[in-house]
Amino acid sequence: MQTTKEIIKLKDITVSSDGEQVLSGLDLNISDGEFVTLLGPSGCGKTTTLRIIGGFVTPDSGSVFFDGKDMAKLPPYKRPVNTIFQRYALFPHLNVQDNVAFGMRVQGKKKTEIRETVDRMLKLVNLVGFNERRIDTLSGGQQQRVAIARALANNPRVLLLDEPLAALDLKLRKDMQAELKNIQKSLGITFIYVTHDQEEALSMSDTVVVMDAGRIQQIGTPQDIYNEPKNAFVADFIGESNILDGIMHEDYLVEFFGRKFPCLDTGFDKDEPVDVVIRPEDIDIVPANQGHLTGTVTAVTFKGVHFETIVDFKGFKWMIQTTDYYPVDSIIGIVLNPEDIHIMKKSEYSDMFGDYSSYSDEFDELGNPEVDLTEDTAAEVEE
Amino acid sequence: MMRSKTAAAPFALWMTLFTVIPLGIVLWFAFTDEQGQFTLSNLSSIGEYAGTFGLSIFLGAIATVICLVLAFPLAFTISRAKGRKQQTMVMIIMLPMWMNFLLRTYAWMSLLENNGFINQFLRVIGVLADGQSVSLINTNGAIVLGMVYNFLPFMVLPLYSVMVKIDNSVIEAAQDLGSNVFQVFGRVVLPLSLPGMLSGITMVFVPAVSTFVITKLLGGSKTLMIGDAIETMFIGQGANYHVGATLSLVLMVLILVCMAITGMVDKEGEGDAA
Known part of the structure; x- marks a missing residue:
């Protein structure tokens, strides 16, 4: 299915703003036609990573390659990528079709071609007949569709999506997730999608990049990320996890709570202290x-x-x-059966997660979308 | 409905007392002679002021254009600045407005005079010989300078208040879709700033055309603008309220025509961008 041709490569990217490290030594390769999601809590650097690819943030060091060519010096308007912004950023003085036609007009495309593409795009996003509508008469979901049509009308090789569904209600968000995934599949272009919603990331992506504190914590398929989390942060952020201290006595044998359990993991030192992950649904x-x-x-x-x-x-x-x-x-x-137990190396995140003693507090924090939204806006302004 | 009508009553009274009735009085003076008889002779005597009208509109228009050119990038820069910096910049723009208008204009006089600061400075650094001077004051240039200096904030502030509402992501979206700096300006920033531009033009052009203080202080006796002509009709020996009222009326009509033309040009511009 997937071509393995590399389309975007970020190499050793470091960004700091106001003395704070936003990204440190980030390496990321993205294949052509892939649906990649950058997933992490607010302030983890995912939006900054996206803006670096879009050209809106210049890294302090490191390089960005597109098709093997260095993009560092290219301003946003010369890059073969288009962005769907968090709050859509539609042009309020233009109607739907003029919004969609904007990129083509700038490039001086022919009128007939513009008209055809506009109609094709509006059909793609289910907005046939909305050509003359003013932006402020549209609902959030409709504005979102216009933003998608406007970005895709430019025929980009890569589409960057910055939390595009964050402002929509749950039901609409689910529908749009499916729609975006379909659009991506049918057009075969690369999507780089930023979200803090792990469920969204798991259900849409080919590859999930879990980020925290300006670093990539794990890259993998949704199944890999869920079933084989690399550290306590990933285990906790993706789904629910019980994380315990254990000792890996030998391959296939781990001890926790004073009891030895057979498991499926290998490759640890003898008697190495480890983190043991047990998913709540496996017990x-x-x-x-x-x-x-x-x-x-x-x-x-x-x-x-x-x-x-x-x-x-x-x-x-x-x-x-x-x-x-x-x-x-x-x-x-x-x-606990051997396949229910997953062993991770100790990391800086050990002992920070996985105990449900303070369960209700944590849930409140994660369950409140407002918190994330405002923090992300603040981060955006700072950049 | 009743409530809003009641609330509007003081305003309606104010408007009637101080706008509608005075306008009626101006009209009455304009179309009567000294005996209070209806006449059109005031209107037909206006022809001799054609040059004065022309000069006023010409200088007012130049000052307005200069204000617009200066204010646009300035207002945009302020609107993109962050929090505290933005407030400070707006303060600095408004600061001169808190000082008396006459004082500001007198200050320019002392700068521009033949023995003023600028000429003295030029003599000190040796550009001018002793006793020589560049004539700066009493020129049309000095009048335009005075207008620009005094009315610039009235262009900056409405532009700023519109531009500050332009979301940065909209500008980024335009870049993202392939617009270079000029295209971002022409297709997004300019059309979104039009309302501010229009009110800025009105707020600068109208007082600039009808000014008489600036002409008097910086233009000397030789330049007569319509504001000065109107003043002489109401004060001093040659006073003639009837001609003065007619001049005011004609000036008002001319300004309305100018504003209507500006409005039409702006609408066309909007159509172009869209």
Whole structure:
């Protein structure tokens, strides 16, 4: 399916602003036709990375290659990429078709060609008949579509998308995710997509680039990222994770909570301290006397598909997702199969995540889209 | 509806007392003679002021264009500056406006005079010989300078207030779609600034055309603009309220025509950009 031809290469990019390191030594290769998502919390440098590719931020050091050619000196208007901005940035003085035609007019394309392309683009984004509409009469979703049509009308090799769906409500966001993915597939152009929404990243991307603190934490397919997180940050940011301290005695054998478990991981030193990740949905609950470990239920939340059950194991609280209901204070046992256990090397993120003792606070923070939006805007202004 | 009508009542009263009635009085004077009889002779005597009108509009237009050219990049720079810096720059633009208009113009007099600061300076550095001077004051140039200096903030501020609302990402989007600096200016910044430009032009052109203080102080006795002509009709020995009122009326009509033309040009410009 995918061509492996490299279209964009970022090499050793470093950016700082007001004495703060925004990106440090970032390397990234992007293949032609790929849907790549830069995923991370606000302030991780994902938007800056996108703006470097677009030409709006000049890195302090490092180089940007497009098709093997250095783009460092190219101003934004000469780059073969187009951007969909966070708040669409449509031209308020132009109607829908003039917005879409803007890039072609600047390039001096023929009138007939412009008209044809505008109609084709409006059809692509389901806005047939909206040609003469003023921008301020459109809904958020419609403005988003105009922004997509306007960027694609320029026939870019690479489309940069900066949190394009952040301002839309959940239902519309889901629809637009599917639509964007379809557009990307049918046109076969490279999408570089920035988001802080891990679900969005997992469901749309060919490749996910997880970023934090100006560094790439992991690059991989959505499955890789989810199933084989490289460190505690990735494990925690993508989905829910219980992260425990363990000791890797030998290949395929790890010890935690004073008990040895068989696992599938190899390649660690003898008795190396490690982080152990156990996903909440992988844990099987059994009667207390049959479990590998025994714990007490401290909280239960009904989530529709499953119950989110917080269980106290010797003072360390785990999250378990189960379709069965276990009331608070019931004592349960759990069974961990080798494929449920994932071992990671210790990192700077060890011990920062993975304990659900302060679960509710964390959820509030992650569940509030307002927080991310305003912080991102602030970051944008600073740049 | 009732509420908003009640709220508007003081304004309506004010407008009636100080705008509608005075305008009526001007009209009455313009179309009557000393005996209070209806006449068109005031209007027909205006012909001899054609040159004065022409000069006023010419100098006013030049001052307006210079203000526009100076203010546009200035206002844009201010609008793109960050928080505190932006406030400081707006302050500096407004600062001269807090000083008395006459004082500012007198200050220019002392700079431009034959024995003024500039000429003295030129003598000191040896560009001019002793006793020589460049005639700066009492020229049309000095009048335009006075107009530009005094009215520039009235061009900068409306432009700034419109430009500050232009989102940076809109400018970036234009660049992103392939516009170079000039295309960004012509296709995005200029059309989005038009409302500010229009009100700036009005706020500079109207007082510039009808000024008499600047002409008097910087233009000397030889240059007569329409403001000065009107002044002489109301003050001093040759006063004639009827001719003065007619001159005011004609000036008002001319300014309205000029503004209408500006408005049309702007609309065309908008059509072009779109």
